Amino acid sequence: MNSFGKIFRLTTFGESHGTALGGVIDGMPAGIRIDTAEIMRQLGRRRPGQSQIVTQRNENDRVELLSGIFEGVTTGTPIGFIIPNTDNRSGDYDEMRHKLRPSHADYTYMAKYGVRDHRGGGRSSARETASRVVAGAIAMQALKELGIEICAYTSAVGDICLEPDYRLYDLSLTESNDVRCPDTEKAAEMERLIKAVKSEGDTIGGVITCVVKGCPAGLGEPVAGKLHASLASAMMSINAAKGFEYGMGFEGCRYRGSEMSDQFECKGGKISTLTNHSGGIQGGISNGEDIYFRVAFKPVATLLQEVATVTVSGEATVLKARGRHDPCVVPRAVPIVEAMTAMVILDHWLLNKTAHLQ
Amino acid sequence: MNSFGKIFRLTTFGESHGTALGGVIDGMPAGIRIDTAEIMRQLGRRRPGQSQIVTQRNENDRVELLSGIFEGVTTGTPIGFIIPNTDNRSGDYDEMRHKLRPSHADYTYMAKYGVRDHRGGGRSSARETASRVVAGAIAMQALKELGIEICAYTSAVGDICLEPDYRLYDLSLTESNDVRCPDTEKAAEMERLIKAVKSEGDTIGGVITCVVKGCPAGLGEPVAGKLHASLASAMMSINAAKGFEYGMGFEGCRYRGSEMSDQFECKGGKISTLTNHSGGIQGGISNGEDIYFRVAFKPVATLLQEVATVTVSGEATVLKARGRHDPCVVPRAVPIVEAMTAMVILDHWLLNKTAHLQ
């Protein structure tokens, strides 16, 4: 199962050190003009080597769009694409053919399939998400026509946290620093922390907050395809994600119903809510308010330290990863969160068209 | 979209105050002996009116199994079932035909469909989850043959929280109190809090922790069907759920990779991990350790207080819900969490059979 979505549907393929990654986007509506520079820009945001605080691998991540776009416009037929793998230093991974990296997917792939491409994590590598960024960037171009905008940002690295309320921040500042945090002071702190952690060959986790603006009411299938369940599934499919919450989330459990209630008002014939503890979704369906949610990312498992482990046949051994790895995935995960969100929202927007004959 | 799962697949139907709820279970393996008393026992755990701290509606929730079981054994054909609605006091809901309840799905259903069954929340009512408990109870009977066991419990109500480590508790005590909390002292506190909140016509949120024991390594599809993404989607499809985390979850983001690493050991030829910060899943695939996760539930939106709101046409009005409602959904959500978990695990167990020709 390597497909996301029901109508707008991305199927990806590719291993970290194979010939190429890529995917097929099925269900892209016809007639949308595609800006390929914008796709490249989004890939650049996910790209390793973009700053001091991310992995120094040099994935140049050039995408080739192979079909589905004719004279710059989507034709409604599937968009196939590949991203060649160019900077492979597979030799860095020779040791991993026989040694299992702790807290990695080496052992579970072996247990499931009996065989694995050990080079750079193979299919389990976060490199796979480059394909999602391509599809998300294309989905965003449809959403733009619908007036829907998606902004994610780093809201925590280790113990350094932003306030929970995204409205306190100017999200246009997100791209002003390498951490992708709209609070530039906290961003500087986060950057220092990531560098310190990196210098120790260690890694650190963090949190990303995402906001969807301009989403109309009515998106989401009420039982098995609740909008927030689709978002949760999409976010939890990102490498290293460990938690998802929307609206007031875990924090909201501590409150009383009277404190969490979002009262309605009606202005100019439009019903809206005074507060938005619900996070823009009620009963699984968007209500027209901002949708917001948070995603937790664990510290990357690959340490540039010597660690005790076992071989595939169970013998004790010691492993020191070489390779080039992220000390903190969060800054590079920001565009991935946005991409997955874009795909979910467009998919539900299209699905929602089928709720009526008109 | 009212279907859960890919191979083991439940499709539900039914409104809170319609003739009946029910569903179809497709993909149940053949040859499993079904204990119908056990299904009824699970429904009893979800049932309103079972204790002082839950809604006093008297849903007796009798399930009729209509197909797919012959002489007590599953035949591999779909299991259709209905749960008649008997204790409907639809009159309690007349006001809601025109008034929108804050933080409920009244407005979003209206926005999406242009029409709704207002009685008791219609399709958006948590009553729909009774069908899931039936399907989960049937899935559990297959899992039992596979040696897989699922235990959920209340781990927080409001600010009263258990320790995060489930291994500190004797989970066999969960059913010893109305809150379904294995720490009997905290359970008593929680019960007092729920009663106090109820006496004020208010509600309170909480958290459920769930543990899966005996799950073999290899379940989960590595990219689009990661085991934890399926669990997240299933949990977020439960009414009032606002957050999901597995393993160290949000808390784990604050730590370093060196602290979160689960080292391997090999005993008697079996590879396992010394710690389990990962929560039994690595790269989206189970590793044979216990799977554990937490689900956040918001305080129920229906207050037995007078609240300001608007009508469907946008006029300001005041609403006082009558009906009979839960002051805290968490105790009754415990069997629902278990049921959804059972369906996800069985579905992935079956899917995993297709990874090989043998």
Place this chain on the structure above:
Amino acid sequence: MNSFGKIFRLTTFGESHGTALGGVIDGMPAGIRIDTAEIMRQLGRRRPGQSQIVTQRNENDRVELLSGIFEGVTTGTPIGFIIPNTDNRSGDYDEMRHKLRPSHADYTYMAKYGVRDHRGGGRSSARETASRVVAGAIAMQALKELGIEICAYTSAVGDICLEPDYRLYDLSLTESNDVRCPDTEKAAEMERLIKAVKSEGDTIGGVITCVVKGCPAGLGEPVAGKLHASLASAMMSINAAKGFEYGMGFEGCRYRGSEMSDQFECKGGKISTLTNHSGGIQGGISNGEDIYFRVAFKPVATLLQEVATVTVSGEATVLKARGRHDPCVVPRAVPIVEAMTAMVILDHWLLNKTAHLQ
């Protein structure tokens, strides 16, 4: 797998001699007024015992709609329904517990599942199609609002065949005779043949032609969901169906391209074709002309004669079916063909809405 369709999706359950049949219709658009008498009328057309030339079982086929319709109008939520089994004479089937009926599904169910409900064929009974007639009748009510009409008729019984061109017949005569054939003379011949075959305890096959009028251009997904592939799959899922062809079908293979070409014309700004050898579909997408196709039905396998066979354990034995069976399925299959067609067309109509943002 007991679900048909992608957006408009029917999942059925039920065995011939269980408590009830039924199903869940998911994806029915909201806001359609439902005429339940019309559903009953369609069930009546499929009903056994309706005439001398069909089985004399008395399935009264009363459907109970349990959800998804509020005050007579669809709400967009799933429509659950059951059809209780009332005239079960399971005793008629005792012999079949151990004996395998030739050319029936007894052996294959046993081979697949290791267990089966032998009574009346269990799940393999054509009785299951009653659920499809219900769903088809509901789909038709949406199609009616779209100006789409579906007419099927018996075009062959044994060697008695109508002309291939449906335009030679007045299809309003289809219901004027028990065979459901618009050529009343041929209908009388067919009826005599069926009665003769029946008197010998034998059965006979036939062909149904179906025509869809008023279908707009644009329905059908061009590669994996071609409109005619969906129709073929739907038709071949009807019990006893052995063949499907559309447009000129098998006959057309004998011709030259120059003879089969459908030239375009343009009248009043509307492009149409002078001939319709293509059957209203080109490249898997409807072109706005009439869609027509033919479905072949084999003679029913159940003979009221003594036949040699084996038991489930492979011993030679003799079987004489009692029960009440159709000498020819075709007259009763006409409404089933229409129902399956209605579901396919509505599903594709809804899917087609997702091809554009507008």
Place this chain on the structure above:
Amino acid sequence: MNSFGKIFRLTTFGESHGTALGGVIDGMPAGIRIDTAEIMRQLGRRRPGQSQIVTQRNENDRVELLSGIFEGVTTGTPIGFIIPNTDNRSGDYDEMRHKLRPSHADYTYMAKYGVRDHRGGGRSSARETASRVVAGAIAMQALKELGIEICAYTSAVGDICLEPDYRLYDLSLTESNDVRCPDTEKAAEMERLIKAVKSEGDTIGGVITCVVKGCPAGLGEPVAGKLHASLASAMMSINAAKGFEYGMGFEGCRYRGSEMSDQFECKGGKISTLTNHSGGIQGGISNGEDIYFRVAFKPVATLLQEVATVTVSGEATVLKARGRHDPCVVPRAVPIVEAMTAMVILDHWLLNKTAHLQ
């Protein structure tokens, strides 16, 4: 919708004159050794330019396997592949930008999407089936390990027909002639007919028969995924297919039940049937006998004659296709029929594993 199958799932992309065709194969079981020369051999059988009686386009159809195979063995991860388009003479198609070819998909794509890649039929070109041949060739390598073999052959061209019973022919002779017909005399006649038709700038239809040997009993889902319904859907998704029948098909409708009954026998503990009118499938499930079916192909619509037609804006015009086209698709469709069959059988083989816990 560009995906075939449920577990073994192929998603294709690509237009006739775009950069490349390709696809993603999801759900290929792990641990199968892949013979790439065999994939190329199958592509060669579909390839234009292979003989005098097929189109002289020179598609060299070199496939690049990009993922999912490590050191020659499938890893259970998706197999992405591309087939570059090299011999594009798009200039041949300039006229078609504005002119609609009769009996082609030009008009229906325009009606559905409002935009189309007119070059060589774009997505509607049979060139898309090259991707299916790749996936089918890979599926066959799994089926080979299971002892399942698939043989298709040309059984009719125009009025020149083989006997319906495939057992009368030595199928190893199929590849001995350009028509792919195991009756070498009829093959010579067919070849003469195709050449004659070609010399007139015309085209001719035909029929392909396909036989599956060694398929175990139990494959097929009894209601919505009947094995023959899946085969029908797969076959009808091949370009130019107009009909499908299995077992005795349309011809069998003329017979009595007593003539079509397949009696059982039991030899050495194995239950089989004396005759096989059913075509190896009963109740939608394989019974262990040979599966056989026939697929009708219309004459190709592209004529190398002058034809009257209209432009996209409805004005009368005249069109003379240049390009290089098949006078009869049947010889090249033989490997496509086999490929689609292989995918369906493997998909159902994998699905059938989920019918039991063992």
